[in-house]
Amino acid sequence: MMKHISLFLFAASIMLSTTAQDRLTGHGHATRSEVIAQNGMACTSQPLATQIAIDILKKGGNAIDAAIAANAALGLMEPTGCGIGGDLFAIVWDAESKQLYGLNGSGRSPQTLSIAYFKEHKLSKIPAYGPLPVSVPGCVDAWFELHQRFGSLSMQEILNPAITYAENGFPLSELIAYYWKKSVKLHAHFPNVTDTYTTNGTTPSKGDIFKNPYLADTYKQLAKQGRNYFYTGAAAKTMADFIHEQGGHLSMKDLANHRSEWVKPVSINYRGYDIWELPPNGQGIAALQMLNIIKAYNFKPDEFASARHLHIVTEAKKMAFEDRAQYYADMDAQNVPVKELISEEYANKRRALIDSFKAGAYSAGKISEGETIYLTVADQWGNMVSLIQSNYRGMGSGMVPPKLGFMLQNRGELFSLNPEHANALAPGKRPFHTIIPAFVTKNNQPVMSFGVMGGDFQPQGHVQILMNIIDFGMNIQEAGDAPRFSHRGSSDPTGNEALNKGQITIESGIPTSTIMQLTKMGHSVGYAPGVYGGYQAIWFDQQRKIYIGASESRKDGMAAGY
Structure with a gap:
């Protein structure tokens, strides 16, 4: 009997040494321990973006600088959930004033688009994809608002890591690669999607190195020219002309009028x-x-x-x-x-x-x-940022302006076409x-x-x-x-x-x-x-x-x- 027990214990010890053991602490459903640090912390949905945020903090940047840098990287590395074609909201704890600040960086509907247009075209709902659900992208203006109020490093220093990855490439992570394939397949019939999100027509898979030189150039221009490049300059003209060609309503005036709101x-x-x-x-x-x-x-x-x-x-x-x-x-x-x-x-x-x-x-x-993507960053001075950014339905509307490297959001789909509804579509209105x-x-x-x-x-x-x-x-x-x-x-x-x-x-x-x-x-x-x-x-x-x-x-x- 003792011999059998000894053999059983020996076999059990072999199993323990060759298989993963249960966690010894915490709840049984926990996947891993928390991360604990003294000087700074960054949590994002992509490890390379998290590292970029930490690098910015180590360089002397604050939580706001690091959050913008991480968001820029995610627009490149996780375009299936975010990007500068979308909107942004943030809550900032400012350690100096010991107060919370909220930023609404959502864009508005085109001034020339109304419920009457959809009635005239016999549409009972705003489409999910194409030019009609496109609203003004608010992300870039929100970056510059956050930076102007709280930032410490230059926008060139903040955007450089994402620019480098966009030019030299990065390997796709597993879940993002899964959504990337689905998104490209869904939107491939729209102009510029294949040119922007594939490599010579091949959609990248997990571990494949992907480059986005168009987005690298857009980020360079933002660092050099500021927000106006996006809302009144060359990028704005490219966006407005493209949406007009596709039968949409987003205009240069809509982009020029946009401002985030504290x-x-x-x-x-x-x-x-x-x-x-x-x-x-x-x-x-x-x-x-x-x-x-x-x-x-x-x-x-x-x-x-x-x-x-x-x-x-x-x-x-x-x-x-x-x-x-x-x-x-x-x-x-x-x-x-x-x-x-x-x-x-x-x-x-x-x-x-x-x-x-x-x-x-x-x-x-x-x-x-x-x-959507959500990220949060904290720094050595006690500043903390809670930031969320999205194009709405995955990659967004399918509308990719030529040679800019990003897709525009389809947030306008959420408007109601019932004129009595609180969230009814109206010109220049922010959607739910x-x-x-x-x-x-x-x-x-x-x-x-x-x-x-x-x-x-x-x-x-x-x-x-x-x-x-x-x-x-x-x-x-x-x-x-x-x-x-x-x-x-x-x-x-x-x-x-x-x-x-x-x-x-x-x-x-x-x-x-x-x-x-x-x-x-x-x-x-x-x-x-x-x-x-x-x-x-x-x-x-x-x-x-x-x-x-x-x-x-x-x-x-x-x-x-x-």
Whole structure:
């Protein structure tokens, strides 16, 4: 008997020495440890971009410089989710003034495009691709606004790393290569797509070296001439002429009139933490609305992924998204009742409608009044940046202006063609936006800069990350690695009824017992891969003066510090 036991133990020891072992610390779902550093931290969805940010920090640049440099690199290396043809939003913690600053870098619709055009052409919806959904790209102006207010290095120094990679090439990472092939196949019939995003007609695969000399030249001109090259100079003329040739409406005047807007972030308090989002035209306040409803329910650490957890979050989401569909819009064109929507009083009224044991259906409350990249950087002086940037549907509209190296966004698709809708298309109006950066403070001190990319999922992602950390006691890497869930089915922001009403989709890792209980409560539940976004975060430990970084295990990204 002892001989058999010895043989078993010997075999077990061999297995342990030749296979990966389970993690000895933390939650079982964690993929890796957090990254911890004293002087600076960068977390992006592409390792080379993360390294560029760290190099900028080591060179003496601050978090804002590094964030712009990383975003420029991602426009080259991950054009499947971002680029200078898209928009940008950011929240900045400025260590000197000890304040948060919000930047809305979203572009507006063409001045000559109205609902009447679509009626005249018998179109019931704004197309997803082509020239018609193109709105003014706001990213470049946002870079220069951030740089003018907070930057320290020159734009030449900031853009140089991306220029070098664009000229000399970089190897594609795995997930980006997957989306790159799909995107090029989707858009190949449009002009200049193959010329810009393939190598002699061949779409690059994982590990292939890709160069984008057109984008290198565009970045060089931005470094040399500034934002005006893009909005009033040669690039603007190329964009406007190309879109006109394709039958679109974006003009030199539209580009020349564009300016980003500094806005005041808004917040609610969740169990002692102040959670900050930007006001509409983005959907950030949906996360605040959800948290305001949820915070009246106490959760124990072992209730993660329980039926009660998923049920309460889902019911809060349904309510917030009904309000989102009815009220969220460009605040320059619409009186959005932000203060009331995120108030305690309104949350109390909405919460009273929830049945703790049964799935509900809700309409918007009565008020008295696609892909993306997310990155975050922190520096040795205590500055922190939460930045999100996108072209909307993956690469964007399919419209690639000749020899500029990027695709224009299709964010205008999100406008409603119902003239009574808050988000109705109008000339010179900013569309509803899905991309939202977030920030957390406590006692007026920075705690965490974070974001979760992924279209409509983003407010749900913000809520789940925060609950994982605050309610369920996870560290910031575990909080991102934990299995996620998503409710799909509320009305969309264009006012069109969604095709899929009321299903909770889940990742593997949610217990079968939870699924069974949710089904009994009246929820439809199903597995669905790939719809849960991508996450980066930096936590600042005020007492020990250290940064803790985390990066999304579902993407190609990396957190690094020094």
